[in-house]
Amino acid sequence: MVKKLAELQTQLAQLQKQVSRQELLNKIVQAMRGTLVLDEILQITVNQLRDAFGVSRCLILRPKEGKPELVCHVLADTSGDGGEDFIGVSCNFCSYHYQTLARGKLAFVSNIGDSLPTHIKQQCEDSSVQAILAAPLQYQKSYLGAIGLHQCDRSREWSVDELIFVQEVAGHCSVAIHQAQLYQQLQIELAERQRAESQLQASLQQKEVLLSEVHHRVKNNLQVISSLLDLQSLQTQNLDTRQMFTESRNRIKSMALIHEQLYRFSTPAGINFAKYIYNLSSYLLKTYAVNPNNIRLQLDLDDVILNLPTAIPCGLMLNELVSNALKHAFPGNRKGTIFVELKTEGNQINLMVSNDGVRLPENNEFFQNKSLGFQLVKAWVQQLQGQLSIESSPITKFKIGFSELEYSA
Template sequence: MFIFFPVFAAAFRRFLSVFSCEGMARGADISRGTGAPIPSLTISSRPEPDGCASAPLLFSRALLMRFPGNESYSRTEILSTLRRGTARVRPRPARLPNRRRRFFSCADHASRARNLSCSIFPFLIEFLYIVSRVKENQEMARDCIIIVEDEIIIASDIKRSLESRGYEIPAIAKRGEDAIEAVRKYSPDLVLMDILLAGPMDGIEAARRIRKFIDVPIIYMTANADDITVSGARDTEPYAYLNKPVQERDLFTNIDSALHRHRTEKRLRTSEERYRGLIESIPDIIISLDDSAVITYISPPAEALSGYPVSEIVGKPFTQFMVPALIPQAMSAYEKLRAGENTSNEYNILTKNGIDLWVRATSRPIFVNDKFVGITSILTNITEEKRSHEELTLRHEQLRFAMDEIARSNKDLIAANRKLEEREHEYHSLFTFMLEGSAIHTIVTDDEGTPRDYIIDNVNPMFEKMTGLKFEDVAGKPATLVYASNPPPYLDQYARVALTGESEQFETLYSPLSKHFRISVYSPAVRRFVTTFEDITLRKRDEEIIAASLREKEILIREIHHRVKNNFQLILSMLTLQERHITSDPLTQEFLEAKNRIRAMALVHEKLYGTGDLTRIDLPSYLQVIIRELLASYPRTGMNATLELALQPVELAIGQAVPVGLIINEILTNTLKFAFTPGFAGRPVIRVDMRTGEGNTISISIGDNGVGMPESVNPDTAGTLGLNMVSMLAQQLGAQISFDRTGGTRFTLTFKLA
């Protein structure tokens, strides 16, 4: 550095000679070295008292030049022109703003010019400041504003005021459609929008459409800034409202504020996206919790590690994703963070796919105005580290145990070997003398892991006896060769046990030996399995004999039901023949009731004969047949009655079916005989409901809309045969009977299913 400093100082003195008092003065117009004229430049400067300017000051002025019409030269062009020394200077009076005058005082620059040959550092400090001001001026030169105003006088006045401040006004739009087109064309830095415009589109709608395709600040101008107008414009997110007539001070203040705010927001968004991208690119997980230990943010890498989407994690307590045994430790660490301590702990996390995940949480608390508001943590995946540590610990324990074993005395080793030999002898004796055949196998798979065969490792004597195969003929050989079968017998079952470790048991007919075997399979180790089997051929034959006997009995029972049904039919036919010779109406009625009772009992046997189950019948279909046959036997009332059925599906044992059928028969018979007397007005209605209840109970309700049972008649004490039969059959069923005289008569039978 010290070697090159004299060379650099000499070059800098030559550079300063370009800005001599003869070459540059208070203001300057600069032309390019090629002779082509450059638009006149305004140098913001103040006159020097001695008629010339110091080199740093002139250089500063050159860097701060701005063109009329908001055009500017780049810093590279200015520096290039100054290096060539081809600038022509004409005096032009100008004043520098107060802050620049304070910085560039003539006395200071004169002093600096005298000392620059000795020190370059003051010039570098000034140069950096000038570069920042040039960048600021260039940004101001790019400020482009579009005015949307249908009053041309107001728009022209605003344009004049803005251009006087250096803003560029490329277009004035009178209608909302024109404003949208101008924004698409010029991409302005700001839009001044009148709310009430000519044409069908107002300023609010135009702003709403503009905001859909470009991010540009919008300032509304209106003569009526009432609550309704402001409320309608709020969703377009305006940066300010200006009331007409617009004051210049308010106009410039709001424009400057809006531009500054928009640039700040844009930088903030850019910064946020940059830092968010940085956070999301980090393989570690960034997580934030509030003061209630609820997750408020977690970085995207958490999805790959935990298996949960970010949306399923945010908003939930962090303890929900932690192994329960570690929650007290986590809460203790959280309390330390609440107290202001930084912590570093290791936790076992619950993943969605069940993978064991360990993380190291490096956490620090967040305080706002000395109030704890939450924590921020970095979670590092240490699962592999944990596994390595556990494996290392396990191997260390194994090594220590092995060393302890080696350190034992020879006596202990001999005793252990003796016990091992005794146990091995016991297992060998059990394997040798067990009454079931047994064999030990190893599964064989191809390169893709598909089972293809199994090796017979060992067999016991009972295996030899049952199969006729000798140990020396099968040991160490593949099953396909031993059994002359490809694939070998029961490969699927054996492979499933050997590869999953789940035991199975099945019965099978082994055709080559014409024997039935019950085979139990279990896996003592991966890819190995043991089979134990017993000959159940005699049992299978006995079962076949029993099954044949049961089929014969079933046929016999069906025949009995058929014959009983036929006998009931014979009795009905005899009663019908006898009934034809009876001339007494009461006696005819008695015969009819007796026939209905017999028909109800015969129907049970008919249903049993027609179904596969000889012990239970379908109660709804049984009741429907009884009810319809009873209605048909009483043509005067039955054929005119409306039948309403609500029957839930229920199966009834044969021992309960006959009493239930007789009870229903007697109740319906009384209904058809007495409910609808000749003086009854209206259409007869009979309702039958059957519902199941709690405790395996069933309730059957039979009601009508007839004249009702007289108050003097008590079903429990009535002396009629029908009601006496109902009472006795209910006792046989263990049922309860209740009746209601409201709006006719309703009997309800409730009993427990067998």
């Protein structure tokens, strides 16, 4: 009975010891998981192990690049023997057992007086080490370094439980180191990506400024050409010739408005063509000195963004159609309305210019190839790869359907 009781007490003591060890392991692991900063993880590990084992010194050693050596990276020291001097110094004992540790095995001695090479004994004596234990840090097949435990005040027999425990801690520490290295690498990559994005954004802003300046200069140059044509028109008294100059100036103005809108109100995708239609139509009404009490402009416009290759021919075409209506649809102060519609149906864009003025007969010169305006309209429709349809009853309608052109390299 006494023997059984003793056995039960022994089993209970072992169980309590295992529970205590597991609680301590959980405490250490929980502390490791509290951060993803590598140096913090390493410092937590050495502090916890030093206290758990009651050793004089606990170190984390990392492999020296290109050499089979282990160098002290972090330590916790209670020996009062200038432990900070160990940082960056190779551990001769761990370096001597480098291959053993790299294979995942422990290396330890209970008394430095045991058979060890002279250079190891000398370093141990210089640092007051009397017993030493090194446990490898490995993640899968990657060798990350070792945990070193130093007993400086006495020799020490390392128990099986202690060896198992330090191996368990080393295993968890290896996982934490691997995760911290991944996090560190991700932070570096994120910083590099953010730096690259900042450089790209700065480059993009610079190019946008330069492009805006180009559009500004193009608009100014077109304005100069328009002014020259205006001056040239003053040299003739022939009304037909002056009309030709006016039409040419209007075509130039329609292009200048696009470049003006590109440098003032453009989005990365292009220009707001609804706003452009309003500006161009208003300009044409003023150019032809239209009495606003006689001719009204009625716009029904979807919010459509067009890129430059599409906007220029579309703007020139709009100029021809609105100008034609202003010249021919309302003779003798006739009253009426010019309608402009811009609608989208999926990828299809529909532009319609119509008026309720004098209906154009089919033999009108605008419909004949003799008319430069109609030739230009047909050419621009073809450039847009669109379709043109014309109705003259009950009111005159020009309908153009097209899709946005892609930039060509």
